[in-house]
Structure formats: C-alpha cells, structure tokens
Amino acid sequence: xxxxxxxxxxxxxxxxxxxxxxxxxxxxxxxxxxxxxxxxxxxxxxxxxxxxxxxxxxxxxxxxxxxxxxxxxxxxxxxxxxxxxxxxxxxxxxxxxxxxxxxxxxxxxxxxxxxxxxxxxxxxxxxxxxxxxxxxxxxxxxxxxxxxxxxxxxxxxxxxxxxxxxxxxxxxxxxxxxxxxxxxxxxxxxxxxxxxxxxxxxxxxxxxxxxxxxxxxxxxxxxxxxxxxxxxxxxxxxxxxx
Amino acid sequence: xxxxxxxxxxxxxxxxxxxxxxxxxxxxxxxxxxxxxxxxxxxxxxxxxxxxxxxxxxxxxxxxxxxxxxxxxxxxxxxxxxxxxxxxxxxxxxxxxxxxxxxxxxxxxxxxxxxxxxxxxxxxxxxxxxxxxxxxxxxxxxxxxxxxxxxxxxxxxxxxxxxxxxxxxxxxxxxxxxxxxxxxxxxxxxxxxxxxxxxxxxxxxxxxxxxxxxxxxx
Numbered sequence: 001x002x003x004x005x006x007x008x009x010x011x012x013x014x015x016x017x018x019x020x021x022x023x024x025x026x027x028x029x030x031x032x033x034x035x036x037x038x039x040x041x042x043x044x045x046x047x048x049x050x051x052x053x054x055x056x057x058x059x060x061x062x063x064x065x066x067x068x069x070x071x072x073x074x075x076x077x078x079x080x081x082x083x084x085x086x087x088x089x090x091x092x093x094x095x096x097x098x099x100x101x102x103x104x105x106x107x108x109x110x111x112x113x114x115x116x117x118x119x120x121x122x123x124x125x126x127x128x129x130x131x132x133x134x135x136x137x138x139x140x141x142x143x144x145x146x147x148x149x150x151x152x153x154x155x156x157x158x159x160x161x162x163x164x165x166x167x168x169x170x171x172x173x174x175x176x177x178x179x180x181x182x183x184x185x186x187x188x189x190x191x192x193x194x195x196x197x198x199x200x201x202x203x204x205x206x207x208x209x210x211x212x213x214x215x216x217x218x219x220x221x222x223x224x225x226x227x228x229x230x231x232x233x234x235x236x237x238x239x240x241x242x
Numbered sequence: 243x244x245x246x247x248x249x250x251x252x253x254x255x256x257x258x259x260x261x262x263x264x265x266x267x268x269x270x271x272x273x274x275x276x277x278x279x280x281x282x283x284x285x286x287x288x289x290x291x292x293x294x295x296x297x298x299x300x301x302x303x304x305x306x307x308x309x310x311x312x313x314x315x316x317x318x319x320x321x322x323x324x325x326x327x328x329x330x331x332x333x334x335x336x337x338x339x340x341x342x343x344x345x346x347x348x349x350x351x352x353x354x355x356x357x358x359x360x361x362x363x364x365x366x367x368x369x370x371x372x373x374x375x376x377x378x379x380x381x382x383x384x385x386x387x388x389x390x391x392x393x394x395x396x397x398x399x400x401x402x403x404x405x406x407x408x409x410x411x412x413x414x415x416x417x418x419x420x421x422x423x424x425x426x427x428x429x430x431x432x433x434x435x436x437x438x439x440x441x442x443x444x445x446x447x448x449x450x451x452x453x454x455x456x457x458x459x460x
Contacts, residue, residue, distance in 0.1 A: 155457040163447070163450050171414075177415075178414045
C-alpha cells in the first residue's frame with residue numbers, strides 16, 4: 001500500500017469520493033464555529049476596535065494563498081518526475097482557488113488598512129509580494145488555458161511553476177530590500193512563544209482549519225471534475241473514431 | 243555555435259523591422275514621459291532612472307517573440323533539435339543574439355536618453371552599469387518566456403503576462419542601483435544583487451528553456 005496507488009484515476013476517484021463529503025462538512029462546521037465565535041463572542045481590541053475581527057478571514061486566506069502555490073509546486077514536481085496525470089490535474093484544479101485566496105487576502109487587507117493605516121493600499125513589501133504572487137497565478141492559469149494539448153499544457157505549466165517559485169522567492173526578498181514595511185510582523189509563527197492573545201487565537205485556529213479543509217474539499221471536487229471531463233472527451237473521441 | 247550566433251545576428255540586422263526598432267521604441271517612451279508628467283526638470287531628473295529602466299524593459303519585451311517565433315514557423319527549430327548542438331546551448335546562443343541586438347544598443351543609447359530626462363551627472367555611471375549588468379538577465383528570462391509560448395498562435399499578450407512577473411527582481415535591483423547612483427548614494431549593494439541574479443539566470447534558466455522547447459517541438 002503506497003501513496004502512489006492513488007495516481008490511478010479509478011482509485012483516486014473512489015477514495016476522493018469517500019473523503020469529499022467529510023472534508024466539506026468538517027470545513028463548513030469549523031468555519032461556522034470559528035467565524036461566529038470570532039465575530040460575536042470575542043471582545044474588541046482596545047486599539048483597533050472591532051476591525052481586528054477581519055483577522056479571521058485575512059490570516060487564513062493569506063496562509064492558504066502561499067500554501068496553495070506550494071501544493072502546486074509539489075504536484076508539478078510529481079508530474080515532471082513520475083508523470084501521474086492526477087497530479088497534473090490537481091495542480092490545474094488548485095490554481096483558481098489560489099487566486100481566490102490571494103484576492104480575499106488582498107481585499108480584506110485593504111478593507112482593514114483603510115481605517116487603520118488610513119490608506120487602501122501601500123507599497124509595503126508584504127502587500128507587494130502578494131500582488132506579485134497574484135500575477136504569477138494569473139500567468140499560470142492563462143498558460144493552461146492557452147494550450148490545447150493536455151500533456152503539453154501540463155509539462156509547460158509545471159516548468160513555469162518551478163521557475164515561477166524561484167522567482168517568487170527572489171521577488172519576495174528583492175521587495176524587502178526595495179521598501180520598508182508598514183505591515184506588522186507575522187501573526188502566527190511556530191517558533192515564538194506568544195502569538196496573538198488567546199481570546200483571538202482560539203477562534204482563529206478554527207478558521208484556519210476551516211480554510212484548509214475548504215481548500216482540500218474544493219481541490220478534490222475540481223480534480224474529480226477534471227478527470228470526468230477528460231473521460232468524456234476520451235469517450236467522444238472514441239465515438240468519432242468508431 | 244558560432245555559425246548559429248552569426249546567422250541570428252545577420253537575420254536580426256538584415257531582416258527589416260527588427261534591429262533598431264527596440265531602440266526607436268525606447269526613444270519614443272523617453273520622449274512621451276515629459277508629455278505625461280509635465281516638463282519640470284526637477285521632477286524629471288528624479289524619475290529618470292526608473293523611466294529609463296522601464297523603457298529598456300519594455301523595449302526588450304516587445305522584441306521577445308522574434309527570438310523563436312520565426313524559427314518555429316519555418317522549421318529551423320526542428321533542425322536545431324536534430325543537430326548535434328545541445329538544445330541548452332542553442333537557447334543560450336539565441337538569448338545572446340537577442341541581447342547583442344536589443345540589450346546592448348539600449349545600454350549604449352541610455353546615457354543619451356538620460357540627457358533628455360535631465361539625469362543628475364552622478365547617475366550616468368551607475369545607470370549604464372546597472373543596465374549592462376541587468377539587460378542580459380532580461381534577454382535570458384525573455385527567451386524562457388518565448389520558448390513557453392512558441393507553439394501558441396497570437397501568444398504575444400500571454401508572453402507579456404508570463405514574463406513581466408519574472409522581471410520583477412531584475413527591475414527592482416536595477417532601478418534601485420540607478421536611483422541610488424542618481425542621488426549620489428553608494429550603489430554597490432543592488433549592483434551586486436543584480437549581478438547575482440543575472441549570472442544565476444544565465445547559469446540555470448537555459449535548462450528550463452531547453453526543456454520547454456523540447457516539449458513544444460515534440
């Protein structure tokens with residue numbers, strides 16, 4: 001029994017069909033708990049007032065925006081090295097979700113920034129790198145859409161994803177060098193004792209779990225759709241031949 | 243390799259509309275900027291390094307699809323794929339030819355255009371140095387983009403969308419070096435970073451470009 005068995009589309013379909021409802025429901029439940037708890041049962045911050053509550057959307061989406069790209073990088077590598085079609089399709093399925101997450105992070109950030117920093121947008125390193133990440137996503141999706149042959153498209157986008165990752169990291173540090181930051185430090189990191197105060201922290205964890213599960217559910221759903229679309233086109237092709 | 247380089251250079255110079263067009267575009271951008279922002283020389287001299295870098299970048303971008311598209315159409319690329327020359331070398335030569343016909347003229351002409359934008363006299367050496375170090379990276383990255391989109395009909399816009407985000411680090415360090423030079427501040431740090439990017443890209447990216455081109459030819 002190894003992970004690679006699920007590279008077989010039939011096995012993948014069977015497994016993902018069983019997991020999908022669970023992840024979808026769990027994601028819904030934890031999002032409801034996290035958001036309701038966060039929005040209605042936590043106190044206002046003494047400096048930021050109630051605007052602090054946008055953290056429950058902003059932090060998880062920003063977290064996912066980066067991790068979706070990481071997931072695409074891994075699945076692209078799997079495609080290049082072992083040529084499993086499910087992997088390439090999963091990368092294709094994840095990209096639009098990544099765009100959505102990046103947009104949510106940018107928009108919620110702007111909504112929070114207007115009352116707090118007095119501006120919708122500032123050329124701060126973090127904001128700028130997110131905007132660049134957004135452009136990378138757009139290019140990736142556009143390349144998928146532009147190429148007709150599926151395998152060629154998978155090859156080209158995988159290599160673009162690899163090269164793009166290197167350049168995204170380069171841009172991140174270049175942008176840091178270019179301008180000083182307005183954005184506060186990381187809200188959550190594993191290596192520090194104290195992150196956000198506990199009242200805000202616990203619902204935030206629920207929201208993050210909800211976003212992760214939501215992403216898993218959406219990727220599974222979209223990958224299943226892609227696989228089915230492939231099957232239909234194969235069936236049509238066979239019909240035309242016969 | 244030498245034959246390929248000479249062939250590409252000759253084609254670029256003799257076939258109409260390629261060579262010098264980038265330069266003319268660069269000139270037009272430089273001329274249009276004062277119309278856009280107003281003729282105050284203090285403002286112009288402040289934004290001159292950034293404008294010159296952006297102009298050079300756009301001029302490079304415009305000529306990218308010429309690197310491979312014609313060779314793709316007439317089958318030269320298929321012949322190159324069968325030739326004993328490794329694909330990596332062929333792409334590197336293509337990038338070099340592109341730099342010699344687009345990047346180098348831009349570097350040489352930049353001081354003249356800087357004059358139009360009233361660049362402070364301290365800024366000339368850093369500007370030329372940064373362009374000299376940075377434009378090869380633009381050519382090599384652009385060749386990767388051209389290889390990605392070579393099989394796509396009317397891929398010009400897509401090419402820009404793919405290549406421009408990849409240009410971000412080069413532009414940041416290059417323009418920063420030119421800006422620091424114009425303000426009379428020490429500019430060596432961004433210049434070193436720029437050189438790092440350029441040499442790293444020259445060393446590694448041809449492998450990606452060649453891989454992409456092989457997929458497209460398959």
